[in-house]
Amino acid sequence: MRAEKKKLKVKDKNKKKLKAKKSSSGKKENKKKKGKAVRVNKIQAPKGKKKIDIITASAGSYPRIGDTEELQKLRRAWAKRETGEISEEEFSNIQKEFINLAIKEQEKAGLDILTDGLITWYDQISHFAKNVQGVKINGLLRFFDTNTYFRQPVIDESTPDNPEISPVVLDDFRFARTLTKKIVKPVLTGPITLAKLTKGDFTKALNIYTKLIENEVKSLSEEGAEFIQIDEPALEGKDLDNVLPYLERIYNAKKPETKIIYFFYFRDLSKDVKKFWNIPADILGFDMTYSNLEDALTKIKKPLMLGIVDGRNTNIEKPKDIIPRIKKVLKNYPFEFIMISPSCGLEYLPRKFAFLKLKNMVQIVKRNL
Numbered sequence: 061m062r063a064e065k066k067k068l069k070v071k072d073k074n075k076k077k078l079k080a081k082k083s084s085s086g087k088k089e090n091k092k093k094k095g096k097a098v099r100v101n102k103i104q105a106p107k108g109k110k111k112i113d114i115i116t117a118s119a120g121s122y123p124r125i126g127d128t129e130e131l132q133k134l135r136r137a138w139a140k141r142e143t144g145e146i147s148e149e150e151f152s153n154i155q156k157e158f159i160n161l162a163i164k165e166q167e168k169a170g171l172d173i174l175t176d177g178l179i180t181w182y183d184q185i186s187h188f189a190k191n192v193q194g195v196k197i198n199g200l201l202r203f204f205d206t207n208t209y210f211r212q213p214v215i216d217e218s219t220p221d222n223p224e225i226s227p228v229v230l231d232d233f234r235f236a237r238t239l240t241k242k243i244v245k246p247v248l249t250g251p252i253t254l255a256k257l258t259k260g261d262f263t264k265a266l267n268i269y270t271k272l273i274e275n276e277v278k279s280l281s282e283e284g285a286e287f288i289q290i291d292e293p294a295l296e297g298k299d300l301d302n303v304l305p306y307l308e309r310i311y312n313a314k315k316p317e318t319k320i321i322y323f324f325y326f327r328d329l330s331k332d333v334k335k336f337w338n339i340p341a342d343i344l345g346f347d348m349t350y351s352n353l354e355d356a357l358t359k360i361k362k363p364l365m366l367g368i369v370d371g372r373n374t375n376i377e378k379p380k381d382i383i384p385r386i387k388k389v390l391k392n393y394p395f396e397f398i399m400i401s402p403s404c405g406l407e408y409l410p411r412k413f414a415f416l417k418l419k420n421m422v423q424i425v426k427r428n429l
Contacts, residue, residue: 074418075333086377087208089120092316107282109143110151112398113398114397114400115398117173117174117245117398118171118174118401119371119403120247120323121175121177122165122175122178123404123410123414125411126411127410133158134179135365137151137154137155143318143368155180156235157259158177159176159236160233163240165414166418168322169421170418172242173245174235174240174244174356175244176235176363178247178405179232179401181204183211184203185258186211188228188272191227191228192225192272193223193225194215194218195215195258196216197212198211198213199212200212207408208407211258213258213259213265214255215258215261215268218266218422222271225272225275225417228272228281229278233246236417237388243283243286244285245315246276247275249291250273251269251270251273251306252303252306254269254272256294259380270310273290274310276288277318277401278313281318285318286317288314288346290310290320290322293309293324293326295322297325297334297335297336311341312340319343320340321343321368321399322341324345324347325346325347325367325403325404328350329353333353333356334356341362342363343363345367347367348367349368350369354385354388357392358392360392363395364393364395364399366385367401367402369382369403369421370404371386371402371404371405371418372403372409374410374413376413376416377424380426383428386398397411400425
């Protein structure tokens with residue numbers, strides 16, 4: 061009798077172990093499936109609304125050089141190209157190597173949305189202007205208050221009113237998309253910034269550059285771009301009454317499924333933000349490092365991209381530097397997603413810090429939102 065009871069106890073014990081093992085295994089499987097299905101973080105929206113997707117994104121450029129011999133390769137190639145020591149094809153292949161490196165480092169950092177790193181750009185202005193018939197390229201000027209320079213375009217009476225325009229970023233976008241399964245966001249410089257930083261008649265320049273950006277948006281959208289970012293660091297609130305028709309033309313050039321992001325940086329935007337809601341765009345992006353812009357973001361009328369990590373400072377932010385500011389915006393946030401990004405492109409940082417900035421930003425968002 062005792063032996064039978066002992067056997068029963070052993071059987072019951074084994075059943076419990078088996079049940080616990082199954083339960084534990086089931087939980088692990090469910091957790092694994094859930095993790096695979098969720099692409100971005102979510103935070104509970106206020107007032108019982110749906111959860112808000114928190115999407116981490118690159119803001120544009122990625123450093124093209126680094127400390128190692130290998131990461132100096134592109135710089136040496138630029139010099140050799142100028143002296144004719146390497147062909148255009150050889151130079152292009154080296155640029156592609158560095159686009160691939162930029163993509164891989166952004167992936168490693170954990171970003172949801174990547175860029176091609178703007179590796180092929182000489183600068184934000186002449187890279188576009190050189191593709192317009194009759195636009196001359198002058199000497200170097202400082203790009204805002206940064207440590208970088210741009211070659212100033214010149215539009216004069218010899219520049220046709222309706223010039224021939226060549227594609228600018230389409231090939232880079234096509235190539236970058238072959239390197240990753242993640243979303244690649246092409247970046248353009250906006251027509252107002254291009255026109256303001258060009259020497260010559262502003263209205264003529266604005267007409268020409270609007271056509272250029274219209275063409276870019278149309279071709280990128282037809283190619284399947286899910287997001288197109290247009291940078292307008294020179295656009296001010298006082299400009300909007302005059303330039304809105306030009307921005308409408310650009311917005312109307314895209315397919316319905318493509319989302320246009322306008323990104324503004326390098327100055328305090330708190331006084332302009334109310335006027336910016338009128339801009340024809342799907343998402344507005346703001347540099348948050350020049351002011352406490354979250355205090356001005358009260359009646360939010362469009363989804364946002366918050367440039368809340370300083371893209372020009374090697375200081376690695378802590379959660380207390382970022383999270384309270386994001387949460388303040390989310391208190392009145394009526395949309396289903398929000399993007400978190402650096403305040404500008406990362407070309408102003410040493411390469412190792414650019415990577416650390418992105419990785420840290422992703423980790424802070426994942427752990428605290």
